[in-house]
Amino acid sequence: MTLATTREAIGEAPNPLGLEGLEFVEYETTKPQALGQVLETMGFHPVARHRSREVLLYRQGDMNIVVNAHHATDETPVLSAFALRVRDAAAAYQRAVDRGAWPVPADVKPMELHIPAIHGVGSSRIYFVDRWREFSIWDVDFVPIPTVEKRPPAVAGMHWFGLVQYIGLGRMEDWTEFYAELFGWQPLPDERRFGILPSGRLLQSPDGLMLQLIEPEPDAFEAEHEELLQRVGFGVSDVLAAVKELRGRGVEFVESEKVHSESRGAVTRTQLGSVMFELVKKA
Amino acid sequence: MKNIADFGMDTITMAGTLPAKLAAVRDAGFGQIMLSARDLTGHDAGVDAAVAAVRASGLRVTGFQVLRDFEGLSGHLHEYKVDVARSMLAMCAALGCRVLLACSSASPHASTDPDAIAHDLRKLAMLALPLQIKVAFEGLSWGRTINEYTQAWDVVCRADMPNLGIGIDSYHVFATQTPLDALQDVDPDKILLVQLSDFMWNEVRTPEERIDTARHFRVFPGEGVHSAMLVDLVRRLDRLGYRGDYSFEVFNDDYQQMPQATVAARARRSALWLAEDILRRSVPLPGEMRLRNEMRNPTT
Numbered sequence: 001m002t003l004a005t006t007r008e009a010i011g012e013a014p015n016p017l018g019l020e021g022l023e024f025v026e027y028e029t030t031k032p033q034a035l036g037q038v039l040e041t042m043g044f045h046p047v048a049r050h051r052s053r054e055v056l057l058y059r060q061g062d063m064n065i066v067v068n069a070h071h072a073t074d075e076t077p078v079l080s081a082f083a084l085r086v087r088d089a090a091a092a093y094q095r096a097v098d099r100g101a102w103p104v105p106a107d108v109k110p111m112e113l114h115i116p117a118i119h120g121v122g123s124s125r126i127y128f129v130d131r132w133r134e135f136s137i138w139d140v141d142f143v144p145i146p147t148v149e150k151r152p153p154a155v156a157g158m159h160w161f162g163l164v165q166y167i168g169l170g171r172m173e174d175w176t177e178f179y180a181e182l183f184g185w186q187p188l189p190d191e192r193r194f195g196i197l198p199s200g201r202l203l204q205s206p207d208g209l210m211l212q213l214i215e216p217e218p219d220a221f222e223a224e225h226e227e228l229l230q231r232v233g234f235g236v237s238d239v240l241a242a243v244k245e246l247r248g249r250g251v252e253f254v255e256s257e258k259v260h261s262e263s264r265g266a267v268t269r270t271q272l273g274s275v276m277f278e279l280v281k282k283a
Numbered sequence: 284m285k286n287i288a289d290f291g292m293d294t295i296t297m298a299g300t301l302p303a304k305l306a307a308v309r310d311a312g313f314g315q316i317m318l319s320a321r322d323l324t325g326h327d328a329g330v331d332a333a334v335a336a337v338r339a340s341g342l343r344v345t346g347f348q349v350l351r352d353f354e355g356l357s358g359h360l361h362e363y364k365v366d367v368a369r370s371m372l373a374m375c376a377a378l379g380c381r382v383l384l385a386c387s388s389a390s391p392h393a394s395t396d397p398d399a400i401a402h403d404l405r406k407l408a409m410l411a412l413p414l415q416i417k418v419a420f421e422g423l424s425w426g427r428t429i430n431e432y433t434q435a436w437d438v439v440c441r442a443d444m445p446n447l448g449i450g451i452d453s454y455h456v457f458a459t460q461t462p463l464d465a466l467q468d469v470d471p472d473k474i475l476l477v478q479l480s481d482f483m484w485n486e487v488r489t490p491e492e493r494i495d496t497a498r499h500f501r502v503f504p505g506e507g508v509h510s511a512m513l514v515d516l517v518r519r520l521d522r523l524g525y526r527g528d529y530s531f532e533v534f535n536d537d538y539q540q541m542p543q544a545t546v547a548a549r550a551r552r553s554a555l556w557l558a559e560d561i562l563r564r565s566v567p568l569p570g571e572m573r574l575r576n577e578m579r580n581p582t583t
Contacts, residue, residue, distance in 0.1 A: 100409025102369070119413055173445035174412050181409060227415070 015206035016184050017095070018087025022160045022209060023129040023137070024057075024064035025232055026081035027275070028072040032056060035067050035077045038271045041250045043155030048142035052109050057142055061154025063234075064138075076273040079229035081117070082163060083127035084183070085207075089116055092128040096182045113140045118182075121165055121175070122228040155249070156242035161194070161235035161280045162210030168225045172201055175213050179203050185211060195233065195265030195280040231275075235282035239263055242279055286564045290554035291315035291345045291530045293478075294322050297546050298539040301326050301333055305340040307543035311551045315343040317478075317530040323374055334377045344380035345530045346419065346450075346476050347371065353385055354403040355393030355428070361403070368410055376414040382475050383411055384419050384450055387426035387435060395428040401441035408444035419450035419475035424458035424497070425490040431461040436469050448473035452532055453516055454480050454501060457509050458493045463519055471524035478532035479517070479557075481507025501533045503553035514561050521562055529557070 029035050036046060036056065044058035044065055053070040068080065086092040093116035097103050101118035104125050108114045115137060120126040131137055144150060167175050179185040185203040192202065200214035210233070216225050236242040243253055243261045252269040253261050260266075266279045292308045294301070294316060301322045308316045318337065326333035337344060350371050353364050375383050385407060394400065408418050422435035429435050435449045451474060456463070480501040485508060487493045504513045517529070531550050538546045558564040 098406075100406040100412075102410065102413065121413060168415060171415070177445050178409070178412050 014184065017084070017092045017128075019183065019205055019207040019209070020085040020087075021062075021207050023083040023085045023127070023132050024066050024081075025079065025083075025163075026066040026068055027077045028068045028080040029075055029077040029272075030069055030072045031075040031077075031272070032067045032069040032072075034075075034272055035275065038275055039065060039067070042246065042268075042277060043152075043158065043249065045148060045152040046145055047148055047150055047152070048138055048144045050142055051112070057138060059150075060152050061157070061159055063154065063158070063160055077275050079124065079163075079232070081120075081125040081127060082229070083115070083129045085132050086128050086130055089128040089130040092116075092130075093118065096128075099181055101182055111140075113137055120229070121167070122226070124229050156236050156238070156245050158234040158236055158242065158279075159282075160209065161233040161278075161282060162212065163232055164197075164212045164214060164230045164278070165228070166230045167213050167215055167227050169216055169218065169220075171227070172213060172215055176201065176203065179211060194282075195267075195278055196259060196262060197265070197267060197278065231278055233278040233280050235280050237282060239266055239279050239281050242266075287312065287551070287554040287558045288314055289527075289529055289562075289564065290558060291317055291343075291528060292547060292550045293317040293530050293532050294319055296531065296533045296535065296538055296550070297543045299543055302336055303543055305336065305342060307547040308550075309340060309342055310544065311547035313342070313547075313551070313554070315345045315528060315530075316340075317345040317348065317532070318378065318380070319348050320371055320374060323378075330374065330377075334374075337378055344378045345528045346382035346384050347375040347378065347380045348384040350383060350385040350407075352388040352390040352393065353407055354400045355388050355395070356390070356403070357394070360392060365406075365410070368407055372411055372414055372416060375416055381415060382417050382419050384421060384476060386421045386423045386450075387429035389423060389425055389427050391427065393427055397428070397438055397441060400428065401438045401443075404438060404447055405442040405444050408442065408447035412444075412446050417446045417448060417475050418444075419448055421450035421452055421476075421478075422455060424455040424487075424493045430455070431459050432456055432469075433461060433465045436465075436473075439473065448475040450474075450476040450478065451516075451520075452478040452480075453504075453509075453513055454478075454482065454497055454532065456516065457482075457512055458487045458497070463516060466519050466523060469523070471520070471526075474520070474523075474525050474527060476527065477520060477525065477529050479504050479513065479529050480531060480533045481505070481509050481513060483507050498534050499536045501535055503531055503533055503549055505553045505556050506549070513557075517557060517561055 039058045043060045046056050047059045048057040055070055056067045058065045096118050104117040106114045115127050117125045117127045129137055176187055185205045188202040188204050200212055203211045243266050254267050254269055264281050268277045270276045291313050294304045297304050323330045323333040350368055356364055411418050420435050420439055422429045422431050424430050432451050439447055439449050481504055482496050482501050487496045
C-alpha cells in the first residue's frame, strides 16, 4: 500500500480532502425566529428541527442553513460555522489536526452524530461531513417538519458561491496559508474578481467554492479589526432577474452610488444588525 | 522627551508577585513587559485574575515565554508537547499578546533533522495562527541542534510560515560568538523579538557554563563587559530595518534580592542609554503604526 508513496514522489493530489462543496452554514442567535423570517424572504424554508436542541434547518435547492439558538449568547446573529463536504470526514479532520488545526471537543447526546470540527476564524467552527448523498446527517439528528416540502427549489437558481471573512490588519498571508495548508485552497490572481465588492483576496477551493479575505482599511477604527465570517454569497446566472424576484419577496438591496445592483452582483441591506447576503454572477 | 517606548522589562528579572512587578515596571516609565507563563499560573487568584491584572496595568505584553523543547519529537512525546503548546497559546491569546517565544530544543530525544524541525515549527505556527499570534523561534546557545541565530533562521525559512520568525537573544549570540555579519541575510520583518542582556565575564565555553551564566548571572546592557558588542548588535538591527521591541532578558540571582523599584531603575538607566545614546530615539519614529496595531484587544 505504501509502495506508491515510498518509491515515487507523486506529490499531493490537488484536492487532498475530496472537497465537494458546502453541506451547511450555521448562524447562532438567541432570536432564531427573527433570523428565520429573514431567511424565508431570501427563499429558504424551515424543513427540519434538531431532536434535542433548539436548532432549525432551513433549505432551498442544494443550500442548507442551520439556525442554532442552543449555544447562542447574543441576539445579533453570528456566522458561527460552515461544513465542508469531504470524501472521508474522519480522515479530513485528522489531517487538519495533524497540521496544527485546533480540534473542537465533541459534544453529542446519545444516538446523535459526532460531526468532527476544527476551530476557524474568531469563534467559528469548520465541520467535516461525508454523509450527504443518499443518507445525510439530517436523517439522524433532525426530525422533518410535517407537511413541508423537504427539498424546496431555489429562488432564481441560487446556490453557494462562497464566504466572506474579515481579517485583521496584516493578516492576509496568515489566513491564505491557513486555508492552503488545511484544505488546499489557492489564491486567485487579482484580475479574477466576482460580484460588486471585489476588495481583498479570493481563495478558491478545488471544488470551486470561494472564500474572500478582507482586511480593514489602514485608518479603520480598532473595533473594525475583529476577525470573523461576515457574510455568505449566492451564485446566480442572472443577477438582475434574481434581484427582481427577491425584491418581490420583500428583500431590500443596497442601492447607493458606490454599491448598487448590477449585472455582476448585488448585496442585500444588513438585517438584524449583522446579516447580509451577496449575489454574484456565476459564469 | 525621553523615548524608551521600544524597550521593556521582563518579569523573570525581579522577585515578588505579578502585581508588584507590573507596578514596578510601569512606575519606572516602561510601556511594555515580557511575561512568563509562570506569572499567570503562579498567581494567587488564578490565571484569569492574572490576565485581568495585566490588562488593567495598561502595559502592553511584549511577548509570552517560553515554549521549550517543542520541535523534533515524535509519537506520544510530540502529542504531549502539542498539548503544552495549546495551553500556552491560549494564555498568550487571553493576554492579547501577539508573540509566543519558543526556544530551540535541548532534548536528547529530539530529532536533529532540519526538515523534521521545520515541519514541527510549521505546525506550531499553524496552532498560533487563528489566535493572531506569531511564533518567535530562538536558538538557545545550548540547544541540541539549533544553537545559533543563523541556524534558527535557516529552519524558519524551511518552515516558511508567515507568522513564524526568529527571536534574537544577545546572550546566546555572544555565548556562541556567532558573527553578526550573518544578520544581513535575515529579513528584518521576520525578527519578531530581540532580547538584550549582558554578563560579567568574557567567555562561556561549555554548555554547562552557558546554562549557569544564562540563568543566574546576566545583567542589563551597559552593566557587563560586552557593551561594545551590544551596541554593534543594536545598531546593526536598526540599520537592517528592525523596528520591533527590545526586551531585557536578565536572569540574575542578585536582582532577585533587591527591591523591584531598584531593579526597574537599573533597567530604565539601561533603556535610556540604548534609546538616547545609541539609537537616538529622542522622538517617536514617523508613521509609527505598530503600537496601535499591537494594542488591539482581541475579543476571543
